[in-house]
Amino acid sequence: MVSWTQTLAYRRRRAQIVGALLLFVVLFFSCLAYAYFIEPYRLVVNQSTLTIKGWNPAFDGLKIVMIGDVHGGSNGVDEEKLRLVVERTNEQNADLVMLLGDYVAQAHGDKPLRQRNLRMPIDAIANGLRGIKATYGVYAVLGNHDGWYGDDKVAAEFTRVGYKVLQNEVAVIHKNGQHLRLLGFKDHLELNKTWKETSNDAKELLAPTGDGDIIGLEHSPDILPVITGELSISPSLKLILAAHTHGGQVWFPILERPIVPSIFGQKFAYGHVKQNDVDMFVTSGVGMSVLPIRFMVPPEIAVLTIRSEPQS
Secondary structure, eight states: OOOHHHHHHHHHHHHHHHHHHHHHHHHHHHHHHIIIIIGGGOOEEEEEEEEEETOOGGGTTEEEEEEOOOOTTSTTOOHHHHHHHHHHHHTTOOSEEEEOSOOOOBOOSSSOGGGSOBSSOHHHHHHHTTTOOOTTOEEEOOOHHHHHHOHHHHHHHHHHTTOEEOSSEEEEEEETTEEEEEEEOOOGGGOOSOHHHHHHHHHHHHGGGOSSEEEEEOSSGGGHHHHSGGGOSOTTEEEEEEOSSGGGSBOBTTTBOSOOSSTTGGGGSSEEEEETTEEEEEOOOSOOOSSSOOBSOOOEEEEEEEEEEOOO
């Protein structure tokens, strides 16, 4: 026979298990609700200082604002959010503002991505981001979602509102006789040559532009090994700015970021990376794609202050 003591112990264990399961369910759905209804509607300004060896002292203290992966019309990204991005950006009194691609978001559906409607029209996105100010200008590159919709259409809208779109082009910033070169690449999915050919093409773009440090602008951080190390396009390449990964959109302790759209995984997921003696910074961006959630990776405007470390 089962004693009363054994029966009570069994009931107690069962109650503990049921309680633990209920707690897990409550926590799971609470986190899911936060990830859908709260975090995507936030906008944080993250400040970082990068000290770069050999950076031209003439540009010491250069302040750069990075805005990536806007994905207009995705969860939390309406026209009011776009105006907030402009407002927060202008509060930084930036020297340069870099728009790093993927401005559009395709709706879900059975059609191929290139044939789907946008969640927000591109002219509304460009108008929403209109009015950003920076001492040396606002520069943009394009992303894979922009390419699926149409690079020319996206570039035309951002040109209309006064921003310079770089598609395998170089812009030169002048300050007191010193030069800073901005090399803007097309999206990584459109750089369909070999790594060596892509590196050589970049060298050709830079050849007629004189001297000066170089900042590379690319939607995807996967460009880094293509233009550095043995494939270095120039010893003057000091910094690469990228987006695309969304910081994984979701971050968990220990597990970190379950999904990162980079062939290098966690390595290039977010923030400051240094490889082959070149610094890179990856912003987690503003909007979302695939999943309409963010968890512990809030929408951000990344603000970099570049400091010069003299060559030894």
